Structure formats: structure tokens, C-alpha cells
Amino acid sequence: MLPVVAFVAFWVLLGLGLFFIAIRGGIGGARATLQTQSRRGRKAAGTIFAIVYAGFGVALPIVFLVGNHANASSQYAGVKLTAGEKQGRELFGEHCAVCHTLGAANANGKVGPNLDMLRPPESLVLHTIENGCLQNPPSDAPDACLGQGTMPPGLVQGRDAQNVAAFVAKVAGQA
Ligand code: HEC
Structure with a gap:
């Protein structure tokens, strides 16, 4: 001002x-x-x-x-990030970008689903980070995902995982 x-x-x-x-x-x-x-x-x-x-x-x-x-x-695209979400963006670049596409993090990974298309809610991101994904688990298992591949659990933990989840949920699909 x-x-x-x-x-x-x-x-x-x-x-x-x-x-x-x-x-x-x-x-x-x-x-x-x-x-x-x-x-x-x-x-x-x-x-x-x-x-x-x-x-x-x-x-x-x-x-x-x-x-x-x-x-x-x-x-990012008019979306304001908190300090935690900014940290989440850095962590995403280090731990998730190799496998996922997310415009807000300049990520172009092709192993997992495109998060800009999926637009997962914060709770799903956090759940996926904590439990990972198995290709063919029973559908009620915590590590059941889309059935398109395997994602390792616990890539980031605790506060870091929350920051990544908040960041992804806020920016996915905003590009
Ligand atoms: C080694 C590659 C790899 C890495 C690293 C990785 N993912 Fe994934 N991710 C996948 C694959 C493959 C799937 C699809 C699994 C499926 O369809 O069963 C997936 C699925 C997801 C989903 C969708 C889950 C659902 O139920 O729809 C989210 C959200 C996600 N990943 C977030 C992340 C975040 C956040 C990180 C970083 C902490 C990350 N991923 C790191 C490979 C990866």
C-alpha cells in the first residue's frame, strides 16, 4: 500500500x-x-x-x-502460500517431483498420477504419504490407491508431511 x-x-x-x-x-x-x-x-x-x-x-x-x-x-497463480506451504513446496521438489506432475512445483514426473488432474484433498495426500500405495492390495487396506503402481510410504514425516499435503491440496490444478 x-x-x-x-x-x-x-x-x-x-x-x-x-x-x-x-x-x-x-x-x-x-x-x-x-x-x-x-x-x-x-x-x-x-x-x-x-x-x-x-x-x-x-x-x-x-x-x-x-x-x-x-x-x-x-x-502461485494468485494463490498465497503460508510459510509451511512454502516449505511443503521445497519438500515436494525433493521427494515427490520425480514421480508426480504438479505445475506449482515445476514437477513433471510421470510415474504416479498427475496431481494437477487428480486434485487430491489434503487428507488424501497425507494418508497417501503416510501409507504409500501398493499395486494390488485388498481394497480396504490403508495402502490401497488408484491401482496404477507402487508409491513408497513415509517419504516425508510429521510436520513435513503436513506441509506437503497442505501445499499440494492448495495448488493442485491451479496452473
Ligand atoms: C517412486 C515414485 C513416487 C514418489 C517418489 C511419490 N509418489 Fe505418489 N504415487 C506414485 C504412484 C505410482 C501412485 C499411484 C498409485 C496407485 O495408483 O495405486 C501415486 C499416487 C499418489 C497419490 C494419489 C493417491 C490416491 O489414492 O489417489 C497422491 C496424492 C500422491 N501419490 C502424492 C505423493 C506425494 C505428496 C509424494 C511426495 C511425498 C509422492 N506422492 C511421492 C508414485 C510416487
């Missing part, structure tokens, strides 16, 4: 400056007006100009760039 206000203020000030030049009859007129001021007055004006220039020309762009960078890593 603050950068936006500052940005608007910058253009308003610029506009006022141009307006001042215009009503004094162009650059020459404006200079004539300024020259009637004392030398100290002009020096002060120069200093103020330098400060404003440094502020808007250098400081603001840096604020914007830093702000955008922070946003880039905490957002």
Missing part, C-alpha cells in the same frame, strides 16, 4: 512541477521566477530536488523489486 501512495505522490509532484513551469510562461519564465530567489534559497531547492530524486528514482524501485521478489516465492 505504501509504495502505491508514494508512487502516486511522485506523479502528482511531477505534475505540479510542470504546472508551475507552464503558468510561469515556459522554462524561461520559470527560471526568471526562480532567479529572483536568494542563492541560499536555490541551494536549498537543489538539495530538496536531490533528496526527492534519490527517494523516488532509487529507493522506491528497490522497494518494488524486493517486494515483488518476496511475493513471487510466496504466490
Whole structure:
């Protein structure tokens, strides 16, 4: 919010400056007006100009760039990630991406199902991480999945598993 206000203020000030030049009859007129001021007055004006220039020309762009960078890593397709979900994204890259496709994690694995298509709820992801999948288990076994292959259990555990599940459930299919 603050950068936006500052940005608007910058253009308003610029506009006022141009307006001042215009009503004094162009650059020459404006200079004539300024020259009637004392030398100290002009020096002060120069200093103020330098400060404003440094502020808007250098400081603001840096604020914007830093702000955008922070946003880039905490957002995906307009979805905001919590700190835990961001960690989940990293863990997904390390432990799941080899087998699964998930756009939000830049993952293109082809062994398991495409999670962007499957869009599994958080509880299913967590259940699958904890129990894994067997190809042909009895259908009531905890490690029964889609029946398309085998996924090892316990690739990530505890808090890490929760973060991965929260991340997958939030971003799957958002690409
Ligand atoms: C070695 C490859 C491999 C890895 C690594 C892997 N998976 Fe899987 N995953 C599979 C396969 C294969 C299936 C399909 C199993 C089936 O259909 O029975 C699957 C299925 C799933 C399912 C769907 C389960 C269902 O019942 O529909 C989810 C969700 C899932 N994986 C999440 C993950 C997550 C999260 C990770 C990382 C912690 C991960 N997988 C790591 C191979 C893998």
C-alpha cells in the first residue's frame, strides 16, 4: 500500500512541477521566477530536488523489486502460500517431483498420477504419504490407491508431511 501512495505522490509532484513551469510562461519564465530567489534559497531547492530524486528514482524501485521478489516465492497463480506451504513446496521438489506432475512445483514426473488432474484433498495426500500405495492390495487396506503402481510410504514425516499435503491440496490444478 505504501509504495502505491508514494508512487502516486511522485506523479502528482511531477505534475505540479510542470504546472508551475507552464503558468510561469515556459522554462524561461520559470527560471526568471526562480532567479529572483536568494542563492541560499536555490541551494536549498537543489538539495530538496536531490533528496526527492534519490527517494523516488532509487529507493522506491528497490522497494518494488524486493517486494515483488518476496511475493513471487510466496504466490502461485494468485494463490498465497503460508510459510509451511512454502516449505511443503521445497519438500515436494525433493521427494515427490520425480514421480508426480504438479505445475506449482515445476514437477513433471510421470510415474504416479498427475496431481494437477487428480486434485487430491489434503487428507488424501497425507494418508497417501503416510501409507504409500501398493499395486494390488485388498481394497480396504490403508495402502490401497488408484491401482496404477507402487508409491513408497513415509517419504516425508510429521510436520513435513503436513506441509506437503497442505501445499499440494492448495495448488493442485491451479496452473
Ligand atoms: C517412486 C515414485 C513416487 C514418489 C517418489 C511419490 N509418489 Fe505418489 N504415487 C506414485 C504412484 C505410482 C501412485 C499411484 C498409485 C496407485 O495408483 O495405486 C501415486 C499416487 C499418489 C497419490 C494419489 C493417491 C490416491 O489414492 O489417489 C497422491 C496424492 C500422491 N501419490 C502424492 C505423493 C506425494 C505428496 C509424494 C511426495 C511425498 C509422492 N506422492 C511421492 C508414485 C510416487
